Amino acid sequence: MSNISNKASYWKPSATSEKDKLSLSEGFHLAASSGPLTSRTRGATRSHRWFATNDSPDLASPTPKKHRVLFCSNTLNSSISSPTTPTPFVPGKSSSVPQSTRVLLELQPLKKQMESLIRCPLCSSSVIVTFPTTTIASGSKVTCSDVMCSFINNSGPRLADVPRPPTHQRSALIRRIVNYEVNVLCVLSFLVCGDGGGVKAGRLLGLLGLNNATTMGPRSFGIVEEYIGPVIQQHADEIIQQNLVEEVRLHFGDKKDGDGNLYSDLWEQGNLPANNHEMWPQLIGSRDMAWQGRASGNQHNSLTGDGLVFGALTRKAIACAVISKGCSSCNGWGKSSKRGLPIPDHGCRKNWDGSSDAMEPYAMLKMYKTLYTKTKVLLRWIVTDVDSSIKSKMKWSNADHVINYGLNQPPTIINSNGNEVICPDHGEVPRHMQEPGFYADPVSYTHLTLPTNREV
Numbered sequence: 001m002s003n004i005s006n007k008a009s010y011w012k013p014s015a016t017s018e019k020d021k022l023s024l025s026e027g028f029h030l031a032a033s034s035g036p037l038t039s040r041t042r043g044a045t046r047s048h049r050w051f052a053t054n055d056s057p058d059l060a061s062p063t064p065k066k067h068r069v070l071f072c073s074n075t076l077n078s079s080i081s082s083p084t085t086p087t088p089f090v091p092g093k094s095s096s097v098p099q100s101t102r103v104l105l106e107l108q109p110l111k112k113q114m115e116s117l118i119r120c121p122l123c124s125s126s127v128i129v130t131f132p133t134t135t136i137a138s139g140s141k142v143t144c145s146d147v148m149c150s151f152i153n154n155s156g157p158r159l160a161d162v163p164r165p166p167t168h169q170r171s172a173l174i175r176r177i178v179n180y181e182v183n184v185l186c187v188l189s190f191l192v193c194g195d196g197g198g199v200k201a202g203r204l205l206g207l208l209g210l211n212n213a214t215t216m217g218p219r220s221f222g223i224v225e226e227y228i229g230p231v232i233q234q235h236a237d238e239i240i241q242q243n244l245v246e247e248v249r250l251h252f253g254d255k256k257d258g259d260g261n262l263y264s265d266l267w268e269q270g271n272l273p274a275n276n277h278e279m280w281p282q283l284i285g286s287r288d289m290a291w292q293g294r295a296s297g298n299q300h301n302s303l304t305g306d307g308l309v310f311g312a313l314t315r316k317a318i319a320c321a322v323i324s325k326g327c328s329s330c331n332g333w334g335k336s337s338k339r340g341l342p343i344p345d346h347g348c349r350k351n352w353d354g355s356s357d358a359m360e361p362y363a364m365l366k367m368y369k370t371l372y373t374k375t376k377v378l379l380r381w382i383v384t385d386v387d388s389s390i391k392s393k394m395k396w397s398n399a400d401h402v403i404n405y406g407l408n409q410p411p412t413i414i415n416s417n418g419n420e421v422i423c424p425d426h427g428e429v430p431r432h433m434q435e436p437g438f439y440a441d442p443v444s445y446t447h448l449t450l451p452t453n454r455e456v
Helices: 013-024 107-117 183-190 198-208 213-253 265-270 328-335 357-376 388-393 398-405
Strands: 127-130 138-145 152-155 281-291 302-310 315-323 378-384 412-414 419-423 437-440
Touching: 013 183, 127 213, 183 198, 183 213, 198 213, 213 265, 213 302, 213 315, 281 315, 281 357, 302 357, 315 357, 357 388, 378 388, 388 437
Parallel strands: 281 378, 378 437
Antiparallel strands: 127 138, 138 152, 281 302, 302 315, 412 419
16 A cells, blocks of 8 residues: 555744744844845845934944825814925935825725814814715815805816817816816826727726726717827827938938038928929838737728838838728717717718728828828838738829820730730829839748748
């Protein structure tokens, strides 16, 4: 019979180790807790310098602990006064981390604590503390419990300066959700993290026990997003323009005209000749596209897509395009009871009726036209992958090709069967614009027609 026991072995505390942990008043008897640091730093070099005190400046002593200070507003003139001296500076503590501006507090204990300690400065009666809330922005209100006393003290949340869109030009005295900073930051944080959506924001508020968890998803999130959307778009356009200016400056360098003017300055001032494309900045850019929904196999059903062009010199975005198959305002109006009436004026986001897969070449064409018409920039070369739809879109149509080259018949190609056929007519580059060239990405490009991806 085997002597091996099937009894599970459990960890048992050691009396010696537990004694070491609790033998000091600080709570733990760890390395260097009762004296200067030793070399037990796992190879890292630590500073062992002690800071001098006011009593004995030459005598080394440990860093003093922080004093516990009660921060209380002195506006109520209550018996609890605010500290007259600021929190002492702790030597050796890094000050690079900014102090927090908000905390989460338990509502009822805070209310009970404030009402038990604060008295009315006019009649010394007890007070009633409430916390008015707009979405998740909360303030505090202290009123005297004596109905004959007129004492009221309000402290509202921090305000935000968000411009009103044209569709909300009503009275400025109306208290709105976007008037408070924490409401705007809550929505903005979800958008920045890529988890944009009122449903997830509402779930977070519900888990934390905050107000308006049920209204955040269907109502509040969309309202804030409608206000801050134009502001975000404005900042994005400014950043794109700054990146483009930097790319053009690097492209021209110190190149000057006959009068000694820098070509980059002439371009920024809009003084380059409109008909001489040779003097325009001819840039090299790589492109990429992202969709809101994840593609799976042959399924491409995302409602929106975002395209970007990156400059080869700065590696920063110099053009962007947002392609959308729908508009939330239009869809919401169509589902409401007012769907029979004309929809009010709004910033409609719908600009595409085709498939989601076809958004990519359309976005590239749109960015190419924008750079040409609005900024006088010629995207001469495009670094792309083996996507043939972009290459077929970024060229002249057969009719424009015949006119520009003075031909008598449309261009032809040799198909896979070895026959000469007319070139597919998918090009949409305007005739007055130059066709861009294409570069292959040397890192990710592979020759699909060669076995085992061998080099040419």
